[in-house]
Amino acid sequence: MKVMVVGARGMLGADLVKILSPLHRVIGVDNEEFDITDWPVTSSSMAEIGPDAVINCAAWTDVDGCERDPDRAFAVNARGAGFVARAAAECGARLIHISTDFVFDGRKRGPYTEDAAPNPLSVYGRSKLAGEGESLGYCPGCLVVRTAWLFGRNGKNFVDTIIKISSGRESIEVVDDQTGSPTYSVDLSGALAALLDRGTSGILNVTNSGHCSWWEYAAYIVDILGISCAVRPVSSERIGRPAPRPAFSILSTDRLEAELGHTLRPWREAVKEYIESTKPSGFSYLSC
Ligand SMILES: NC(=O)c1ccc[n+]([C@@H]2O[C@H](COP(=O)([O-])OP(=O)(O)OC[C@H]3O[C@@H](n4cnc5c(N)ncnc54)[C@H](OP(=O)(O)O)[C@@H]3O)[C@@H](O)[C@H]2O)c1
Numbered sequence: 001m002k003v004m005v006v007g008a009r010g011m012l013g014a015d016l017v018k019i020l021s022p023l024h025r026v027i028g029v030d031n032e033e034f035d036i037t038d039w040p041v042t043s044s045s046m047a048e049i050g051p052d053a054v055i056n057c058a059a060w061t062d063v064d065g066c067e068r069d070p071d072r073a074f075a076v077n078a079r080g081a082g083f084v085a086r087a088a089a090e091c092g093a094r095l096i097h098i099s100t101d102f103v104f105d106g107r108k109r110g111p112y113t114e115d116a117a118p119n120p121l122s123v124y125g126r127s128k129l130a131g132e133g134e135s136l137g138y139c140p141g142c143l144v145v146r147t148a149w150l151f152g153r154n155g156k157n158f159v160d161t162i163i164k165i166s167s168g169r170e171s172i173e174v175v176d177d178q179t180g181s182p183t184y185s186v187d188l189s190g191a192l193a194a195l196l197d198r199g200t201s202g203i204l205n206v207t208n209s210g211h212c213s214w215w216e217y218a219a220y221i222v223d224i225l226g227i228s229c230a231v232r233p234v235s236s237e238r239i240g241r242p243a244p245r246p247a248f249s250i251l252s253t254d255r256l257e258a259e260l261g262h263t264l265r266p267w268r269e270a271v272k273e274y275i276e277s278t279k280p281s282g283f284s285y286l287s288c
Contacts, residue, residue: 003196004029004051004093006036006084007058011155012098012185016055019189020196027051030058036080046087053196054088055096056081056135059128063102066124067243077127082134089138094199096192097135100128101148101180101207106246113252114146114203122243132203143195144203145188146251149217151274152185158214159274162221166229176215176233180249181207184270191256191264200259205251208267220268224275 001024007013008028017028027049034045036058046054059077060066066073081097088095102125103118120126132144151157166172183206191206212220219231236245253263264270 001025001052001196002027002050004046004049004054006030006054006056009154010057010059010061011150011152011157012188013057014154015152015185016057016189016192019186019193023193024053036084037075039083039086042080042083043087043090046084046091046093050091051088051093053094053096054084054091055098055192055196056084057098058084059098059131061124063122063124063245064242066127067122070123070127073123073127074130077124078130078134081131082138085135085138085142088142094196095135095139095142096196097132097142097144099132099144099146100125101146101249101251102246103129103132103146104246104249106178106248109248111250111252112205114205114255121246124243125246141201143201145192145195146203146205147183147188148207148249148251149180149182150185150188151182151271153274153278154185158182158217159221159271160278162218163225163275166218166222166225166227166231169229171230171232172218173232173234173239174215174218175236175239176213177236178245178247178249179211179213180246181209181211181251182217182267182271183207183264184267184274186274187264187270191260194260198259204255204259205253206256206264207251207253208264208270209253210266210268211250212267217271220271221275224272 009030105119
């Protein structure tokens with residue numbers, strides 16, 4: 001298949017291009033090739049490439065930035081997603097669109113299944129939910145994949161932040177009142193490759209297995225690094241970020257298991273492998 005990855009230089013897109021490349025003819029595009037908020041350019045670029053499948057990883061993912069600039073958030077995450085979907089439909093290409101756990105309010109005390117009612121708290125969540133609607137509207141047979149708490153080599157992420165801020169510090173403060181499932185962009189990319197082959201459609205949750213609070217997540221990272229930095233729990237209120245986040249956004253992966261015959265590995269294994277793989281050889285975090 002000729003597979004077009006939109007948002008190919010982002011955290012997920014870059015790993016996805018790498019994983020799909022031995023399997024398909026992959027064309028990665030990002031801001032530099034075309035801006036998805038520009039319909040004439042999006043439509044003509046896609047028609048020129050003529051993909052069999054499009055995986056849309058492009059988004060404005062700065063959650064607090066979106067809160068401050070809703071017009072830009074909706075332009076990229078909603079209207080831009082719609083332009084990608086419309087252009088894919090015009091080419092007859094199959095679409096996979098990536099979405100988020102932030103479409104939920106996090107007030108449920110159990111995992112969100114794919115048919116749970118969304119109720120986003122933030123501009124980012126509302127714009128992403130609108131992007132789901134645009135994608136399903138133009139491509140009713142598409143697959144919308146909801147994922148969460150991504151980390152990976154090619155983007156700003158929590159693991160790298162904790163490695164950076166914990167080094168040489170006696171203690172750090174991390175919120176303990178938000179729970180979710182850290183998800184490795186490499187593992188998500190592997191699942192997307194399998195789902196593309198299967199032709200799965202509808203809404204599907206894909207995260208690594210298990211869940212934790214940001215505080216537990218940070219404590220685990222510091223533990224792997226073997227450094228003596230205390231991780232102190234604090235409330236989201238105390239940190240006071242512009243965009244509200246869901247307190248509990250665990251996504252049920254029962255449908256994923258039914259589709260693929262397995263779930264993704266536990267998040268702890270994935271984080272450990274990520275840290276090991278990004279550490280320069282001979283490097284010790286103890287010497288930071
Ligand atoms: N990161 C997370 O924790 C997380 C959690 C749940 C779901 N998701 C979803 O997963 C997907 C991938 O996220 P990610 O973390 O890989 O995002 P990312 O690293 O921010 O990558 C997104 C890419 O899209 C590009 N892009 C932004 N606006 C564009 C536009 N107007 N036209 C063309 N390209 C544009 C970005 O380019 P620039 O950098 O130049 O703007 C970037 O290369 C997104 O749909 C996101 O909503 C992410």
